[in-house]
Amino acid sequence: MKWIINNRVNAIYVIIAAFLLLLPFVYESRNMLILLTQIFVFAILAMSYDLLLGFTGIVSFGHAMFFGIGAYSIGIFMKRFEPTMLHFLYAVLATILITAIVSFIVGLLTLRLKSHFYAMLTMALAGLFLVLAEKWRTLTFGNDGFTFRVPEVFIDRTNFYIICLLSMIAVFMILKRFTNSPLGRVLQAIRENEQRTESLGYQVLHYKIAASVVAGVLAGIAGIFYAMSLRYVNTSVFTMDITLDALLMTIIGGVGTLVGAIIGAGLIEFAHDGLTELAKEHWIFERWIIFFGIIYILVVIFFPLGIVGTLKKFTWKRRKQESAKNKENLAG
């Protein structure tokens, strides 16, 4: 328990997590529960995106592809077979396998080239998957999508809420550990200066592919939860909108900070919910995404670190000033 007591930030995390865990038992609101579940799911997606963008410096415009693979895997397994825990596990396994293979191939093809290529190829591949989902009607039922049943454990909304919350916390801790591991340190070195990392003797390509695979698999898992929360899947999971959501969440929340991705997910989902309500008042709010687009552009130009990153920078600066002052006092 030392790590909680010694670190104020960790203590805050634990308190928030405990609060969220207890929330459904004290405050009963179905809408709130569903919204929060959605936030947890998208937080997983945004964190996986952050691993690429914030920690390794890779831009992907096809993250929806992995998300969609997860969503369709679970949908197809639950629809074709009995909705049991065993088949759920199969679906998870299938998702991990497919996303790992796809992200590996994409990484192998483009990560040795300039960063534009990865962005382009993922974007085009995601488009290909979208077409595939539309055309392969026997399996995906095309544009209309299909509903499916989920294993009993996931039927209860409160249960599902807690499972999603715990998964999000697990992914957060895993990624925290991952980015602080020696491998994660190399990834951050690549982000800062690729040539120098290479000249230090690291096989940059291998590390980048590793990051790409981990991010792809996690995005697939987010897709599984997303489809299960709706108990319905259609081609929208492969659209650019999902990628854009992940991108907005990561950028606005703060790149390279994991927590930023979670905060971003919360902000965007809450805002989406609120602005959809406002759309009844004035039609401009129906196009709520435009506000986020503008905010996003401004953030990229003026606050490239996002909310969390900018806050961190300020506290870091203050601390440095304080320590400088202390030193002066000691010297004086």
Next chain:
Amino acid sequence: MELLFNLTLNGLATGMLIFLLAAGLTLIFGLMDVLNFAHGGLFAWGAYSGIWIYTTTGSFVIGIIGAILAGFILGMITEKWIIKPVYGNHIQQILITLGLMLVLSEMLKVIWGPNQLTANPPKYLQGSWEIGNMIIIKYRVFIIAVGLLVFAGVQFLLKKTKIGLVVRAGVMNKEMVQALGINIKKIFMFVFMIGSGMAALGGVLFGPYSGVIHAGMGMEFAILAFIVVVIGGMGNFTGSVMAAILVGLSGSFMAYYVPELSLAVNMLLMAVVLIVKPQGLFGGKG
């Protein structure tokens, strides 16, 4: 025979439209090292503004001119306010141009509504010629002619004029050009505007070709244009026209024979190029 001819004509017309989009992308990339993900948005803006002017004034020519002007203006604004602040930072550039794409396509829906707009070719371009038992649709020939004209024009600009010389030198070595006392920033803006104008022209030509335009079409065409840019070689202008024709033809033939695979074949081609020759099929620097 008839069928083959028609498919070829169709493919060439589509190829020319993709070329108009890809040419700007590749020129901008070659000179400024910026891959403009918002280029598809400019294409859609050209289509909407051009078709809107065309339907209000009734003159297709004015519509085309309006679209090109809209492209120039948007290109100037984009270069000045969106791209300039982040020159030199690749990741920020990629991110910001995608954000712009989002804003541009949403703005279309705000101004012209979320529904599709319909567009028909003007009277003198409607219908077709019949030669023997072959039917040649006039509008397709028109698109191919315009595409070739633009290609020749840009080629002339690049190869025979002073400004083209500077652009070509800039592609090779920016710093050296600057050291010789040429304001490369002005050249950047010029090329960006030309590229945007070409994209807008492609958009307005596409309107009557497909009959309907919608806000999502920018993204669809942008993906094809990226494939073309990769196959032709990033920054290679002549490569982009060949690759555009290749992609257009393969698209039209595959769409007829194996429609499920039409996008997949182009993707596969791109993947092969990425593995074997990432600097593009048609030589040039990578």
